[in-house]
Amino acid sequence: MANRDRDSRNPVDRRTFLTIAGASGVTALAGCSEDGSSDATATDTATDTPTATDTPTETPTPTETETPTATETEVDVDTAAPTERGDGPLARPPEPTGEDVPRPTGEPGNLRVLDWAGFESAVSYSFDDSQPSHVRHYSALEETGVNMTFYLSKNVTAGSTTEDWKQVAADGHEIGNHTVSHPHNDLTNPSFGDPLDSMDAELSQCSEYITNKLGQDGIWTMASPFGESGWTEAAKANGLFLNRGVGGGAVAPRGGADPYDLPCYMASEGETADTFNRLVDDARSGGEWLTFLFHSITPTDQEWYAPVDVGEITSNVEHAKSYDDVWIDTVANVGAYWRGKQIFESATAEESEDRTVWEWEVPETFPEGQHLRVTVDGGFLEQGGETLDWHTKGYYEVALDEGSLTLYH
Numbered sequence: 001m002a003n004r005d006r007d008s009r010n011p012v013d014r015r016t017f018l019t020i021a022g023a024s025g026v027t028a029l030a031g032c033s034e035d036g037s038s039d040a041t042a043t044d045t046a047t048d049t050p051t052a053t054d055t056p057t058e059t060p061t062p063t064e065t066e067t068p069t070a071t072e073t074e075v076d077v078d079t080a081a082p083t084e085r086g087d088g089p090l091a092r093p094p095e096p097t098g099e100d101v102p103r104p105t106g107e108p109g110n111l112r113v114l115d116w117a118g119f120e121s122a123v124s125y126s127f128d129d130s131q132p133s134h135v136r137h138y139s140a141l142e143e144t145g146v147n148m149t150f151y152l153s154k155n156v157t158a159g160s161t162t163e164d165w166k167q168v169a170a171d172g173h174e175i176g177n178h179t180v181s182h183p184h185n186d187l188t189n190p191s192f193g194d195p196l197d198s199m200d201a202e203l204s205q206c207s208e209y210i211t212n213k214l215g216q217d218g219i220w221t222m223a224s225p226f227g228e229s230g231w232t233e234a235a236k237a238n239g240l241f242l243n244r245g246v247g248g249g250a251v252a253p254r255g256g257a258d259p260y261d262l263p264c265y266m267a268s269e270g271e272t273a274d275t276f277n278r279l280v281d282d283a284r285s286g287g288e289w290l291t292f293l294f295h296s297i298t299p300t301d302q303e304w305y306a307p308v309d310v311g312e313i314t315s316n317v318e319h320a321k322s323y324d325d326v327w328i329d330t331v332a333n334v335g336a337y338w339r340g341k342q343i344f345e346s347a348t349a350e351e352s353e354d355r356t357v358w359e360w361e362v363p364e365t366f367p368e369g370q371h372l373r374v375t376v377d378g379g380f381l382e383q384g385g386e387t388l389d390w391h392t393k394g395y396y397e398v399a400l401d402e403g404s405l406t407l408y409h
Contacts, residue, residue: 108379132159
């Protein structure tokens with residue numbers, strides 16, 4: 001897709017889009033209030049408290065196996081580290097930079113989960129409505145070398161094709177669920193075509209399109225139309241573990257942000273990299289996860305909502321990349337680490353004379369194959385009968401799917 005000539009297309013003009021989207025199609029797109037005004041605000045730490053179902057707790061059962069002999073090895077970052085850019089929306093995060101760290105040999109205990117996979121902060125870039133300007137400027141976004149999240153509404157066909165979005169998915173970006181018709185949460189006034197008869201149908205049919213037609217292995221996150229609440233139960237029923245809203249803010253590693261109403265910074269018309277760079281700097285200083293939301297990308301003759309010049313976006317990406325300690329990845333990947341940390345830290349440790357055992361339960365909606373990076377003062381860790389390797393950049397990797405972790409003293 002990055003090699004195609006975008007100018008060779010016959011773009012759909014604004015009048016055609018209005019026919020497709022209906023009278024509310026432009027002024028009522030996600031992130032725009034009913035009176036057409038933007039509600040984007042400066043970054044603030046979210047404080048909503050997640051429900052107990054989001055971070056399930058299980059009382060651990062002591063492990064009664066014999067204490068094994070430590071045979072762990074150190075994993076050399078030069079031979080074991082993933083590439084700078086992962087190979088998919090849920091790829092392993094890159095290794096943090098910095099000096100090598102020797103395996104801890106002090107008093108066993110004091111296990112800690114590293115924030116943001118060992119980075120100071122995290123940034124995600126998201127784009128709503130599967131707009132033709134996203135396709136028009138995809139090459140420039142792809143050339144930044146970072147994985148991004150595109151929230152797709154199934155009924156949008158103006159200025160793009162299934163093959164276009166298949167290429168986006170094949171390149172490793174996340175295609176998220178933005179419903180079929182982009183309706184309000186009472187299923188009225190959709191932006192794209194006729195609404196379906198339920199929230200569940202709006203989500204399930206969009207997910208089916210993404211997996212069956214675009215070839216993505218799964219759907220993990222959604223963005224609710226107009227940033228409205230009320231989609232939580234439908235999201236869970238469709239296996240979605242996060243919903244990105246439109247409210248201003250960033251996510252603190254130990255904050256109480258609602259995973260089904262994640263905050264973001266919604267870019268307003270004409271904003272520049274200076275603003276975006278400051279937000280990245282603030283998130284980095286605060287150790288937070290910042291998600292950007294963009295709508296129309298200029299230059300384009302398909303200006304649907306809140307247009308921002310592509311050069312301002314890519315300039316900001318390069319600014320974020322200039323920090324070696326900022327993790328840039330999809331909403332699904334950073335969100336899975338954040339939620340996984342909550343899941344693990346909700347477990348109660350069961351201690352005995354020679355070991356400490358943690359047990360937890362992973363929610364059904366949580367993506368498989370996720371890991372956390374942890375460190376201890378001393379001792380050694382085991383999962384599934386295998387001693388965990390120490391990564392030379394300062395952590396052990398814990399598989400969440402195992403549901404149990406043992407620290408031997």
